[in-house]
Amino acid sequence: MTETQPRLQAHSPEASAAKARRWGSFYFMEHMLRSMRAYAVTIVVTSVGNPLLYLFSMGVGLASIVDRSPSAHFAGVGYLAYAAPALLVSSAVMTCANEMMFPVMDGFKWRRVYYGPHVTPLVPGQLAAGHVMAVGVRLLVQCLVFFLIMLAFGAVRSPASWLVVPIGVLAGMAFGTPLMAYAARIEKENFQFSMIQRFIVMPLFLFSGTFYPLETMPPAMQWIGWISPLWHGNQLGRLATIGLMEPVWLVAVHVLYLVALGLFGIGWARRNYARRMAA
């Protein structure tokens, strides 16, 4: 039994490099998650507060009016149950949009957080991947909390309804990762982000079949839903929580579209990170 703690040794540079090649993305994720702890209170408050606020106003306010109207029919369920999964997906998309804009600029430009790990065994593509994974963890927690609150409000109808949680994460990423790739190319932030918020995120929120079915919009505007990851996510969410009936091909389109957009976004982001950081 030794009295004093033995002096531990750093492993060899070769071992460092091998580990970094393999786990580098996770190391950066770990870093991002630690920094999120600095604004953990905000994260918790919004994750719990948003669903409470949304579901309360929908369930007690809007739903009580809508459900009284004899012509209203929302997939045969009450309005709260109809809107709730779409609100979960929307909140995931909005959170992801934020996490893929400002923190990316912070990494490259404002506080240059990416340039610390840049001179370690990590490579830029791993920073992109680690960033995505950390945001994924945040989305997962947020969607799970939202789902639990939906349960409490009695807004789910199906045993498979928990699937809305991964669906929310997927929809968030389908929107967020291409945005991240775009943000990685911005040299100077001249209101691009607030433009995106106002002219892309908000319209998508309003016109992606969140509050009413896409078909109730004029046909000339329905294309917005078709290109919007939010609509595809909303429909999948409803499929999970209220058993919304849709043809199998359409369900496949929803899933494939979201997966394709997410993969495209990650690939493009990795490339942009590598380019920008090799200059």
Next chain:
Amino acid sequence: MAGARTVRPPVISARNLVKTYGDVNAVDGISFEVPAGESFGLLGPNGAGKSTTMRMIGGVTQRTSGELSIMGLDPEKQGPEVRAHLGVVPQQDNLDEELRVRDNLIVYGRYFGLSHSYLAQRADELLDFAQLAEKAKARVDSLSGGMKRRLTIARSLINDPRILLLDEPTTGLDPQARHVLWDRLFRLKEQGVTLVLTTHYMDEAEQLCDRLIVVDKGKIMAEGSPSALIREHSSREVLEVRFGTDRNAAVAPQLDGVGERIEVLPDRVLVYTDNGEASLEQIRARQLHPITSLVRRASLEDVFLRLTGRSLID
């Protein structure tokens, strides 16, 4: 190896390094070798290409042409393997201000795949080394400039690197903070760590470097130990005389023959000489009365002035 002197193989070897940005030749054909354990400096003014060279060594900037080998590896092809050997102190601090002081070290160490148990111990050692132990739990944005710099240096040592790259380690620090840093760097040097540092402070280069290259506009102007460079390119002493900003240039021709060489700067005239006091006597004998005079030892600043006709710090 019977009786053979151990020849130290270079840990860094660069041949004809070139880096072009658009039509700017940031680095324009630089070659050098650094043996293990040496303290090697790149001295040059703003825009000389020092940082660009440092970034190429770490493999984080692609070189336009030339050959580079760090521990026998090409940093462009084996970036992670090369960087695993290095500790890097960038010119601009990039600590994570959202994390606390100690957490900055831990998080950084994770990038080298080091275990939490090792890092807990190492972080405390390094905080002691950087004299930041009391600040372990402080937020980074509450630190002074000198403390941040020391933390950045501590961070670069988390993986016990045998090669440390320091890009302007003390720029922007007050004299006391610089001396603390120099002291820390001396200790590393004593432990056999190879130091590669850039600076545009000649005193820093003289203090820390065994050998250096003087770089200007991407090219090497001279190479050698600080004392050899001074011997080669300057006299032993320098007499600085001031006659007033408007008169310096007019008086200069009358100093002909005093010392070995005269250099006229806007605010003063430098007389290169082996005996400053004697030269001053000569000047007084010519009935020229400088407002102020100062005799000092020649420095790398004089070497740089000689080689480029310009001052190091503009």
